[in-house]
Amino acid sequence: MIVSEYILVAIFGLIIGSFLNVCIYRIPKKLSIVLPRSFCPKCKTAIKSWENIPIISYIILRGKCSNCKESISIRYPLVEAITAIMFLLIWHNLWFDLSIYRMLMNLFFVSVLIVVTFIDIDYLLIHDKITYPVIIIGIVLQAMYNSLGQTVLGFFIGGGIIYLFILLGKLFYGQDGMGGGDVKLGALIGVYLGWKMTLLSIFLACIVGSVISGILILLKKKKSDYIAFGPFMSLGAIISLLFGKRILDWYLYYRW
Numbered sequence: 165m166i167v168s169e170y171i172l173v174a175i176f177g178l179i180i181g182s183f184l185n186v187c188i189y190r191i192p193k194k195l196s197i198v199l200p201r202s203f204c205p206k207c208k209t210a211i212k213s214w215e216n217i218p219i220i221s222y223i224i225l226r227g228k229c230s231n232c233k234e235s236i237s238i239r240y241p242l243v244e245a246i247t248a249i250m251f252l253l254i255w256h257n258l259w260f261d262l263s264i265y266r267m268l269m270n271l272f273f274v275s276v277l278i279v280v281t282f283i284d285i286d287y288l289l290i291h292d293k294i295t296y297p298v299i300i301i302g303i304v305l306q307a308m309y310n311s312l313g314q315t316v317l318g319f320f321i322g323g324g325i326i327y328l329f330i331l332l333g334k335l336f337y338g339q340d341g342m343g344g345g346d347v348k349l350g351a352l353i354g355v356y357l358g359w360k361m362t363l364l365s366i367f368l369a370c371i372v373g374s375v376i377s378g379i380l381i382l383l384k385k386k387k388s389d390y391i392a393f394g395p396f397m398s399l400g401a402i403i404s405l406l407f408g409k410r411i412l413d414w415y416l417y418y419r420w
């Protein structure tokens with residue numbers, strides 16, 4: 165373990181996290197994610213370079229726009245921190261069983277999940293313009309470096325199970341808690357993780373989702389009857405990606 169490498173990975177994660185914030189803010193508003201420079205949503209003043217340093221600027225500015233003093237959401241530094249932590253964990257896993265290629269793919273996959281999660285929390289929507297290209301990139305990468313058959317299997321099992329959930333929800337409750345975006349997210353996870361880890365992801369998503377929904381209902385914190393399932397699927401996928409192998413080994417070992 166080389167400490168300087170971990171520091172570099174953390175800095176890289178913070179920078180990517182800062183870009184993910186831009187994606188989360190701009191993609192649902194149909195704005196370009198490249199131009200123009202970031203600006204304050206209230207007074208529209210362009211954010212200066214020194215004000216754009218992940219986490220550090222937020223602390224120096226005490227969470228307020230330097231021009232109009234409008235408070236900046238805590239979510240910006242939070243997304244940056246989450247991204248950096250994910251990157252560190254994926255980098256750490258490299259030492260166990262990953263190739264560099266697989267690691268880069270995982271970094272990309274987790275970044276996409278972070279963007280999907282925060283947009284889904286805000287808008288209850290998973291955008292096709294994110295899922296479609298990411299699925300295609302995943303299939304091409306897997307076909308080049310892995311098994312195309314496994315990838316296609318993951319695609320259909322991931323998407324299929326969520327589709328089945330929707331059908332069953334309609335049948336028993338007369339309503340659909342999930343949407344087509346969730347089916348595409350299931351397929352996307354299937355492409356990147358393969359069918360086994362996708363099953364684990366969805367299983368974990370259901371457990372965490374029921375617990376959190378239960379707590380929200382008890383606290384009466386729920387704004388509507390609908391809770392986005394995408395964030396739970398993303399969380400399940402990230403846990404499976406990082407610890408899935410150990411979870412499955414443990415399960416298979418103690419099952420008897």
Ligand SMILES: [Zn+2]
Nearest residue numbers: 204207229232
């Ligand atoms: Zn401002």
